[in-house]
Amino acid sequence: MADNGEDKDAAYRICDGDYVVLKRGDIYKAAQIQAKRKVVFEKLWFFLDKAVGELYGTSFEILPGGALKPHAAKQVVGVSDKDGKEVGTDNRNISDDGKSQKLTRDDIETLKEEGLTGQEIVQQLIDNSATFKNKTAFAQEKYIKKKKKKYDSSVTVLKPSTRILAMMYHGREPGKICHLRYDTLAQMLTLGNIHAGSKILVFETCAGLVLGAVMERMGGYGSLIQFFPGGGPTRAGMESFGFPPHFHQTLHEFPLCKVNALLAGNLKAEEESPEAVVDPQEEVPNRAEGQGEAPKETQEMEVREGGAEDDDSKEKARQEMRRENKVQERKVKNDERRKKLVATAALLEGRNADGLVIASRFDPSSVLLCLKSFLAPSRPFVVYCQYREPLIECYNKLREQGGAISMRLTDSWLRHYQVLPNRTHPVLLMSGGGGYILTGTTVATETAKAKATQVKEEEPASKRIRLEEVDSESTTNNPA
Numbered sequence: 001m002a003d004n005g006e007d008k009d010a011a012y013r014i015c016d017g018d019y020v021v022l023k024r025g026d027i028y029k030a031a032q033i034q035a036k037r038k039v040v041f042e043k044l045w046f047f048l049d050k051a052v053g054e055l056y057g058t059s060f061e062i063l064p065g066g067a068l069k070p071h072a073a074k075q076v077v078g079v080s081d082k083d084g085k086e087v088g089t090d091n092r093n094i095s096d097d098g099k100s101q102k103l104t105r106d107d108i109e110t111l112k113e114e115g116l117t118g119q120e121i122v123q124q125l126i127d128n129s130a131t132f133k134n135k136t137a138f139a140q141e142k143y144i145k146k147k148k149k150k151y152d153s154s155v156t157v158l159k160p161s162t163r164i165l166a167m168m169y170h171g172r173e174p175g176k177i178c179h180l181r182y183d184t185l186a187q188m189l190t191l192g193n194i195h196a197g198s199k200i201l202v203f204e205t206c207a208g209l210v211l212g213a214v215m216e217r218m219g220g221y222g223s224l225i226q227f228f229p230g231g232g233p234t235r236a237g238m239e240s241f242g243f244p245p246h247f248h249q250t251l252h253e254f255p256l257c258k259v260n261a262l263l264a265g266n267l268k269a270e271e272e273s274p275e276a277v278v279d280p281q282e283e284v285p286n287r288a289e290g291q292g293e294a295p296k297e298t299q300e301m302e303v304r305e306g307g308a309e310d311d312d313s314k315e316k317a318r319q320e321m322r323r324e325n326k327v328q329e330r331k332v333k334n335d336e337r338r339k340k341l342v343a344t345a346a347l348l349e350g351r352n353a354d355g356l357v358i359a360s361r362f363d364p365s366s367v368l369l370c371l372k373s374f375l376a377p378s379r380p381f382v383v384y385c386q387y388r389e390p391l392i393e394c395y396n397k398l399r400e401q402g403g404a405i406s407m408r409l410t411d412s413w414l415r416h417y418q419v420l421p422n423r424t425h426p427v428l429l430m431s432g433g434g435g436y437i438l439t440g441t442t443v444a445t446e447t448a449k450a451k452a453t454q455v456k457e458e459e460p461a462s463k464r465i466r467l468e469e470v471d472s473e474s475t476t477n478n479p480a
Contacts, residue, residue, distance in 0.1 A: 014051050014058075014157060019242030021164050023156040025149055028168035030160065030240040038066060044153055056159040061117060071154065086133040087140065094131050102128040108151075118152030125151075138423065160241050162189075162213040169209055169237065177206040177237070178361055179386050181434035184412045185210065188357060189217050191439045192382040196221040198354040199347070201374060203227040203256070203367055205360045208237035211251075214357060220247045223347060227256045227371065229362070252344040259370055267345055348374050356381040364438075365394040372403065377444040384437055391438045398440065407440035 007013070014020065014033065022029045024042050031039050033048045050068040051060060060068035094100075103125060111121050125147055126132050132140060158164055166182035174180075188210070194200060194217040202224065204210040211226055215238065218224060226233055233253050254262075261267045353374050358364055364383045372381060381404075385391050391409055398404045412434040416427040 009055060012056055012159075014054050014056060016049065016052050019160055019240050020048070020051075020056075021158045021160050021168060021240075023158055024154070026171065028164065028171065030165065030168060041155060044155070046155070048157075051157050054157070056157060059154050059156045062153040062155060064115065068155075087135075087137050091135055091139055094134055100129055100131040101125065102130070118148065118154065121151045122147045162186075162216050165209060165212070165237060165240055169207065177209050178359060178384070179433075179435060180206055180209070180359060180384060181412065181414065181431060183414045184384065184434040184437065185213055187412060187437060188359070188382045188384060189213060191380060191437065192355045192357050193380050194218060194355060194357075199223040199225070199352065201225050201227065201353050201356045201371055203356075203358045203360055203371060205229070205234070205362065206237065208233075208235040208239070210357060210359045211235065212238035212241045212243075215243060215247055215251065216241060218250065220244070220250060222250055223252065224250050225252045225254055225344060225347060225353070227254055227259070229256050252340070252347060254341070254344045254348065256367075258341075262345055262348060263370075263373060352376040354379055358382070359384040361386075364390055365397050368394055369397065369401065372442060375442045377442055379442050380439065381442065382437060382439050384435055386435045388436050391436050394438060403443060403445045404440040405443050407438065409436060409438050411436045 016033055016035065019030065019032050022031055022039070022041050024044075027042055029041050031041075031048060033052065035049045036047065037049070038045055039048050044062050046060075046062045046066040046068055048068075050066075051058070051070075054060075054070055059071045061071060063069055108121065108125075111124060116124070122144065126144070129143075132143065135143065162185065163182055166177075166180070166185050169177045170179070170181055192200070192214075194214055196217075196219045198218065199222060200214055200218070202211055202214055203226070211224075212235075215224060220243075228234070258267060351374050353376060356368075356371055356375055356379075358367055358371070358381075360367065364385055368381065368383055375381065383391060383394060388409075388411070395407060395409055398407060414434060415430045418425055418427055
């Protein structure tokens with residue numbers, strides 16, 4: 001604590017409403033802390049609001065009733081303290097026949113009902129194992145690790161970051177992020193030259209993970225323009241980061257279907273017509289309501305008698321009021337959407353963006369050739385695809401069209417290693433592939449073409465001047 005009473009670790013403490021990532025072993029899950037909200041994670045349920053006030057990275061023990069108790073220190077039951085531990089020389093004489101454990105399943109369930117923690121249950125299993133003392137130190141650690149994973153009911157609360165969320169999505173739902181691996185995402189951020197104060201263009205269909213990674217790297221400074229297909233952008237992954245409000249002020253959105261109109265200069269003409277901005281999804285329910293209200297009102301009128309006419313007129317007035325309110329709200333939303341679209345178009349009209357990042361399940365060739373027009377010269381672009389063939393086609397089209405240099409098509413390779421005393425070796429299971437990346441740098445093509453045509457036009461002009469001088473000299477020397 002500081003001298004003035006302020007907490008120096010306040011920024012690293014868990015608060016109500018924060019987005020966090022839960023970890024148990026190699027399994028991750030994103031969640032938001034809300035009061036009295038039950039969270040289910042790996043067949044365990046608990047209340048996350050019990051973790052409010054603790055530091056990020058704290059491991060909690062799940063108590064009966066869903067309460068969380070922070071671990072004072074991570075105490076691992078094992079053979080790290082070898083003093084007084086009996087360790088065997090080899091495992092040749094140990095037979096896995098299932099008879100070495102004295103505790104039965106019913107005994108273990110009884111221990112759980114008595115309120116024993118996971119570490120205490122693991123210790124009971126060790127004490128009642130007839131072959132544990134005869135195992136080698138490595139085999140004992142493997143046995144303890146296996147039992148802790150099964151019976152230890154603890155969870156760790158982590159602060160969201162690009163690496164943690166990328167590992168979470170790649171481990172649980174890789175199809176949602178186009179099988180984008182976290183090391184490939186790190187290369188994209190580096191090759192795209194993402195930094196604070198820059199203007200970056202992003203087109204992705206990875207549940208908002210790439211968008212959130214770019215926002216985190218920019219730190220809330222600069223401009224970030226997201227192109228999206230369909231009716232609206234998908235930002236579930238970006239929201240899991242839990243960015244502060246000033247981060248969202250740098251984020252802009254622009255529909256991909258209006259890019260050609262913006263390049264052709266016809267966007268303003270389209271936006272002047274109010275019909276182009278009305279959301280058809282909002283219009284359909286209102287029509288259905290109008291069609292469904294008439295028969296209902298007719299039936300009510302048949303049943304009611306003279307004294308109910310006043311109530312009917314009041315009900316009609318209320319319905320008309322609600323309908324007007326919906327129309328007014330829709331009009332306000334359309335005006336806000338139009339203003340945001342015009343503001344984003346103003347940012348794009350300068351065509352001075354500092355970088356372009358594409359990670360989509362769509363064909364990257366047409367998207368890259370279209371969005372590359374908004375980049376300033378000598379700016380990087382990065383295109384990710386799960387497969388190699390679309391990027392090869394994109395590479396060939398860029399070579400034919402021009403406007404890009406230093407193009408490279410690469411793939412990433414990742415393998416984990418176990419680093420332990422006398423047991424350092426590559427992990428047997430590894431990721432089959434992390435996708436492919438096409439990178440390059442934009443160049444100015446119109447200036448070069450203009451200079452080339454200017455040189456071609458100047459040469460004949462100089463020759464004509466020389467011919468005129470020769471003709472004038474010949475006429476002076478030979479007067480009529």
